[in-house]
């Protein structure tokens with residue numbers, strides 16, 4: 480189980496490879512994880528945004544979880560697995576969280592309920608009910624995707640809940656991490672890739688970053704520098720990663736990452752499930768040029 484003090488460092492939200500006809504490509508998934516897990520990252524997240532949670536079926540998530548755990552055991556490493564269980568329905572989120580806990584997930588990631596536009600009290604009660612399952616819970620705030628922004632006072636109350644071990648903050652600014660400093664001791668992982676270094680300076684404990692698939696060691700170095708309080712050096716190192724991050728997020732995540740993984744031979748294909756579509760040729764050219772540079 481993941482504890483508050485372990486929610487720090489670089490967590491990578493893993494992508495879900497599909498075959499050209501849209502089925503899960505388990506062989507690619509295993510091969511890709513074997514490569515990714517050579518890096519000393521802190522943990523992985525299955526079925527996050529990058530894992531295409533909206534179009535991956537729950538039974539498929541279970542298959543991916545067991546495959547990931549088998550790889551981790553085979554490599555003989557200790558690597559926490561966080562499973563995305565968040566939906567916009569509290570009962571479904573609870574059921575998924577309980578199931579993930581039974582599989583042996585170290586924690587779950589639950590997004591602010593999207594689409595329904597619940598009140599702040601409804602959001603609080605949603606997280607309280609999910610936390611009540613006893614499975615360590617990371618709340619995930621991403622207003623651009625959910626359509627609502629959780630007020631700071633409500634977020635403080637959510638983070639006070641027993642069982643909530645921290646927050647993934649993809650709010651798109653550093654106002655939230657700044658406002659929570661001094662009001663909550665729970666760790667916050669940066670979820671807005673382009674703000675990673677700035678958020679570390681504001682008190683984030685690490686990052687949950689799709690872009691850390693590429694140049695993983697450079698992201699780890701940014702984190703190490705910040706951990707030592709060398710924020711200026713962390714930001715200088717991070718500035719070299721920014722052009723890459725901007726390319727990886729120019730079109731909807733995870734399409735660019737999947738293309739990069741396919742180019743690297745880690746995925747057999749960059750296929751996504753509709754309504755997501757592969758990246759444009761224009762972006763392919765720019766990514767190719769960037770990745771060819773030292």
Ligand SMILES: O=C(O)C1=N[C@H](C(=O)O)C[C@H](O)C1
Nearest residue numbers: 492527528529670688689732
């Ligand atoms: O996989 C995730 O979860 C992430 N979500 C963010 C998003 O795409 O909104 C980005 C982050 O890098 C990973």
